[in-house]
Amino acid sequence: MLKIPKHLAIIMDGNGRWAQEKGLPRIAGHYEGTKRAEEIVYACQDLGIKFLTLYTFSTENWKRPAEEVKALFELFENYLGKKITELKERNIKLRFIGRKDRIPKTTLKIMEEAEEQTKDCSSFTVILAVDYGGRDEIIRAVNKILSSGIKSVTEEEFSKFLDLAGIPDPDLLIRTAGEERISNFLLWHIAYTEFYFSPVYWPDFTKEELLKALEDFSYRKRKFGAVL
Template sequence: MSYVPKHVAFIMDGNGRWAKARNLPRSAGHKKGSQILREIVEYCAEIGIQYVTAYTFSTENWSRPKEEIDGIMSLLEDYLDDAIKKSKKRNIKVKVIGKKDGLSNSIINKIQELESKTKDNSGLCVIFAINYGGRDEIIRATNKILAQIQSGISYEITPEIFSDFLDTKGIPDPDFLIRTSGELRISNFLLWQLAYTEFYFTDKHWPDFSKTDLDLALLEYVQRKRRFGKA
């Protein structure tokens, strides 16, 4: 497709509401959402998108009930296991952004294994934002810079220099952000990186989001004129 952006970010909202509408437990919504993510990632690779960032688990999500968090973490482990097994076949490169604090050793080990096994893959790069918050990322980046300055390294802080201290170092900013489930906010996601990103909101819950829905979003994207702050 000639109209695909280089980098698409997803806020995958509505798993719980999707389940509630069907009188199912919230865990069923998260499970279906995980399945949809697999399908959308594979489709993005097919149509030539180079980077996909998925807001998988935010720093604020820890406030949810323990049972729900445990279910999400179990699904995450299953997803990572599947990705590890298919890493060579899919030729997808995986990077995880966010804090490791609070994650189980099992999940951390799987993340490290997956990143290591896929680092030389040349296809789609999938970035999972796990235990991630935009404000937290900016604070961590600032503290890294302060630590280097205190060690005697001098910096003229520019946007480019600052970007190199973020979790997304080396990854281009998203061209297009898609948020499902009708919410019109970015929820502490990629606060620095979304400066000139085009936003798209759909009322569909994430478990109902399809390849056709992505195509419709991309058709709208191609009709927009990105100005990057210029007239």
């Protein structure tokens, strides 16, 4: 029987390499990867997953060529702007985590509109990590605590200052393109998350590949430090 995680996180890797191997510009891979993200979002909703967090743009991605970064945000704006109504019709809530101070104003405006338009949706929550880094999230949380004057916190209290406050930790994290590292993603939240590494580039990561990951997850025994 297929075990469905309540919260799935995905590092969508391999867009650029997919394009380069086909003799295409890197942005073509990102465009194809965006279409794949839509397919996986809807597949996750149909499977009954309640939360899906996608690593969309990391704090380290600013190191990429300026032309590629600009094209990425333009693609993000155009695609997201067209999908807000569809997400709302499907009762999908959209949330964003990460820094907001470096994102282009036009992109930020669309992000805020998407959150506002879907805030009352309750079937499924999609969380896009944009200008996000796990270490940066923890540092921002610490600074919030210091600013509040709080002298000591428990793990539970600390979690309330994080970007994913109120969201359960991921049960499963998938990374595509054959890479087997975390890359500064959800460092606090994945303490007991199961990992699945797929050799498939993200643009080729279909619903069938997702089901392979879920089948593998279904055989895992999660002990959380205890003895079963």
